Amino acid sequence: MAGLPSTARVVIIGGGAVGTSALYHLAKAGWTDCVLLEKNELTSGSTWHAAGNVPTFSSSWSLMNMQRYSTELYRGLAEAVDYPMNYHVTGSVRLAHSVERMQEFQRAKGMGRYQGMDIDVVGVDEIKRRYPFIETHDLKGALYDPSDGDIDPAQLTQALAKGARDMGARIIRFCPVTGVRRENDEWVVETAQGEIRCEIVVNAAGYRAAEVGKMFGREVPMMVMSHQYILFEEIPELAAWSKEQGKKLPLLRDVDTSYYLRQEKNGMNLGPYERNCRAHWATHNDPMPEDFSFQLFPDDLDRLEHYLADAVARVPILGTAGLSKVINGPIPYTPDGNPLIGPMPGVPNAFEACVFTFGIAQGGGAGKVLAEWVTQGQTEWDMWSCDPRRFTSFAAAPDYCVAKGMEIYGNEYAIQFPRHAWPEGRDRKLSPIHDRIKALGARFDAYNGWERATWYAKDGDDISEEATLTFRREGPWHNRVREECLAVRDAAGILDLPGFSRFNLDGPGAAEWLSLQVTGLVPKPGRIGLVYFADDEGRIVTEMSVVRHDENLMTLITAAVAQWHDFEWLKSRMPKGAPFRLIDRTEEFSTQILAGPNSRKILAAVCSADLALPWLTHQETKIAGRWAKLVRVSFAGELGWEIHTRVDDTAAIFDAICAVGEQHGLRPFGMYALDSLRLEKGYRTWKGDLTTDYSILQGGLERFVKWDKPDFRGKAALLNEKQQGVKKRFVTLVVENPGDCDAPSVSTLWHEGKIVGETTSGGWGHRIDKSIALGMLRADLAEPGTRIEVEIFGDRFQAVVQKDEPLWDPKNERLRA
Incomplete structure (x- = not known):
């Protein structure tokens, strides 16, 4: 066995399907000075007992991309690396019992x-033709994925390992990592066989990723479920x-x-995802063993009785077969069920490629994505769905991880309805007025753990979980959201918005540095401005509001869910020894949005601020004897302030x-109303309309580009794109004679029988009474x-491209009033 080298460019910790795929893809990218360390034998974690299914289905565009890539890679892998593999491309039939499931399938088909x-x-009829042994009496249809x-998980892993070795990468087995330390801007990885120095480390340790994370001071948000599947003996009819x-x-x-x-x-x-599921290694009384390589949990068949009975009723020949084996092994879960692929939060030159629930199906794509992160600092597809920075510190609490992991597992195949708020792991971060707005009828959902009101119910409204299990526009919330929107239009509304991410940028040279990071202008002192950050290819990384207090002090405000992502984007690009500093002050402040034509009257009665100051200004004042910052902006598209x-x-x-507002028609409104109001203004949402899948120019953001600045990140790429011609453009669409659903994101746009674009978001505009879709369309x-x-x-509706101005208040007269 080859000994441990003293140095490498990259060290990968973990030798399952994902770790070897990362090594293979790094080597393919020309980074051959990479070493994979495995504590036991390759595949000894979750990989060896994985069922090895390779679906492409997902309701997420990025996960579907990743899984599609896996299927394409695996088809040619045996030949590419000269290693035999059992890969059966059988196609699959995914059954639907309800209209809603058929709607989900139609959307997936479009994607x-x-x-x-x-x-x-x-x-x-087609189900029966493809699967003759099935009972179909209670079905609506199915999704067929050819x-x-x-695939055999062990063969897949060995094939990837062979391919990586053949290109010059190295794999050291039976070499447990015992610790890491940082020395001279390098990582020193400590192992049972000695130490290895490297530039970059990747945690690909599967269900042991939390253990490895702790070596870096990182709390990995994860838990471990036991997943069972049952193998049955030969069935003569099936063999024939x-x-x-x-x-x-x-x-x-x-x-x-x-x-x-x-x-x-x-x-x-037969592999069920049972509701009465079981977490493992979740308490002090049940610690993870020092080594669980190639081991399984005891059988627990009682949990599977219902699913076994259902499967036998669905495919009766199954009932004639005896059980041959039960596999019950550990699989890891994050709190949302998606893996962690990307930069390790708060840790320099370290990455994660771990906590894969579907590691075989996603392993090929994960290796590609991870290699792009390491070698290029960015990925081809926007991979926010898997970015480790989507979780902040609250999400690593063990009780939260266990509650969410069990909820995801028990609902593994659940439809993701847009108005459904999952109940587990809630009330982690509460607004200071949470109880007040709850008493007013607020219904909540969590945004980076912060509970925010989505809509306000009245007595008699259906607030059951069942009512949210729909894609339809109409629901108990619909008329209430309409009332909220019209109150903002005609009088005033107040929205409680805890958890806005906010960072102070402070010190000599801060503004000059920020100017290099953004495509447009940094606002002058006393002003607020919206700025956009591009990557080196000119793609949209993020947007922030900059509140400039004075020459060298600014507050940058961004989405709640963007907290760790945006902070790290800024921090990692600051020059070494910079005379300015960046401080996260998210937890210290809260925000309310006051909007509507009566908002000025309400503020005039509670403070002495100069309310004639124009749009995009800010000032300090006192309300009820307390300090407040009034910022003259409104995501609702009406006269308004952020407080x-x-x-x-x-x-x-x-x-x-609220006491003063009562006489001015003030009512609380929620996030659903805000979403409707912003659609009518064409305002974009982060990681909905604003993603790295699109460039700044494609996103219709050229007015935020200051071409005559000497330089800014992405300038060369954007100049080149401008010269070559933008291939797709951001548009606002009005859907004519819509059905009972509005367009979700990634709905396909068609013209003369050809796919010409996709929506980025959609919904109902209550001020204009129309169905709106924002999207990206072929430029011509x-x-x-x-x-x-x-x-x-699945149904196509006529839609019309609108003028490049808001559908509501196109000249912004109400906003600037």
């Missing part, structure tokens, strides 16, 4: 077709059918019941405004008046 996959939604199948047809049955998923059923040789493999307060002062200020079609079609859950 898959856009990515070049031949996914289809089929009827009951690319789905199964396979022999006659010369193929295996398609993989069957009954997602509404929550299991998969796969042909395994001439028997079957920034110290956390402890928020309640007193809210009470004072992005002319006002162009008629296209929007595919919404």
Whole structure:
């Protein structure tokens, strides 16, 4: 066995499918001086007992991209690296019991077709044709995915390992990592075989990722579930059918019941995601063992009885087979079920590629994404869905991780409805006026852990969980949201907005440095401005509001969920020994939005501020004897102010405004109303309309580009794009004669039978009474008046490209009043 080298460019910790894929893709990118360290044998963690299913289905564009890439890679891998592999591309049938499930399938079909996959939604007759042993009496239809199948996880891992070794990368087995330390801007990785120095470390330690994370001072948000699947003995009818047809049955998923059923040789493999699931190694009484390599948990078949009975009723030949084996092994979960791929938060030159629930299906794509992060500092696809920085410190609390992990596991195949708020792990971060707005009827959802009101219910409204299980526009919230929007339009509304991420940038040279990071101008003292950050390719990284207090002090305000992402983006680009500093002050302040034509009258009654100051200014004042910062902006698109307060002062200020506001028609409004109001203004949302999938110019943000600045990040790329011609453009669409659903993000845009773009967000505009979609459209079609079609859950609706101005208050007269 080759000894441990003393240095490497990259060290990967963990030798499962994901770790070896990362090594393989780094080597393919020319980074061959990379070493993978595995504490036992390759595949000894979750990989060896994985079922090895390789679906492409996802309701997430980025995860579908990653899984699609995996299927494409695996098809040619055996030949590419000269290593034999069992990879059966059988296709799959995903069953639907409800109209809502069929809608989900139609959306996935649209996304898959856009990515070049031949996914289809089929009827009951077609299910029976593809899967003759099935009972279909209670089904609505199915999603057929021809690319789905199964692969041998051990062979896949060994093939990736061989490919990486052949290109010059190294793998050291039986070499547990015992610690890491930072020396002279390098990592020193301590192992049982000695030390190795490197530039970059990758945590690919699977269900042991939290243990490795602690070595870096990083609390990895994760837990471990036990997942069981049952292998059945040979079924003669199945063996005869396979022999006659010369193929295996398609993989069957009954997602509404929550299991998969796969042909395994001439028997079957049943894998449920049971509601009565079990977490492991979650308490002090049940610690993770020092080594669990190639080990399993004891069988726990009682939990699976319901699912086994359902599967036998669905595929009766299963009931004729005896059990041959039960596999019950650990699989890791993050609080949202997606893996961690990208920069390790708060740790320089360290990355994560871990906590994969579907590591085989996603492993190929994960290796590609991780290699791009390491070698280029950015990824081809916007991968926010998997970015480790999407979770902040609250999410690492063990009780939170366990509650959310069990919820995700028990609802692994659940439809992600836009108005459904998952109940576990709630009330982690509360606004100082949480109880007050709750008493007013607020319904909540969590934004980076912060509970925010989504809408305000009245007595008699249906506030059950069942009411939210729909894609339909109409629901108990619809009329209430309308009332909230019209109150903001005609009188005044107040929105409690805890958790805005805010950073102070302070010190000599801060403004000059910030000017190099943003495409446009840094506002002057006393002003506030919206600024955009591009990467080196001119793609949209983030937007922030800059509140400039004086020459060398600014507050940068960004989305709640962007807290760690945006802070690290700024921090990592600050010059060494910079005379200015960046401080995260998110926890110290809270915000309320006061908007509507009566908002000035309300403020005039509670403070002595100069309320005639124009739009995009800010000032300090006192309300109820407490300090407040009034910022003259409004994401609601009406006359309004953001009121920034110290956390402890928020309640007193809210009470004072509400007491006066009563006589001016003031009512509270929530995030659903704000979303409707911003759509009518064409305002973008972070990681919805604003992602690295689009450039600043594609995003319609050229007015925020100051071309005559000497330099700024992404300038060369944007100049080149401007010269070559922008290929797609941001547009606002009005959907004509819409059905009962508005367009969700990544709904396909069609013109003359061809796909020409996609939506980035959509919803109902209550002030204009129209269905609105924001999106990206082929540049030659992005002319006002162009008629296209929007595919919404499988049905196509006529839509018209609007002028490049807001649908509501196009000249911003109300905003500036």
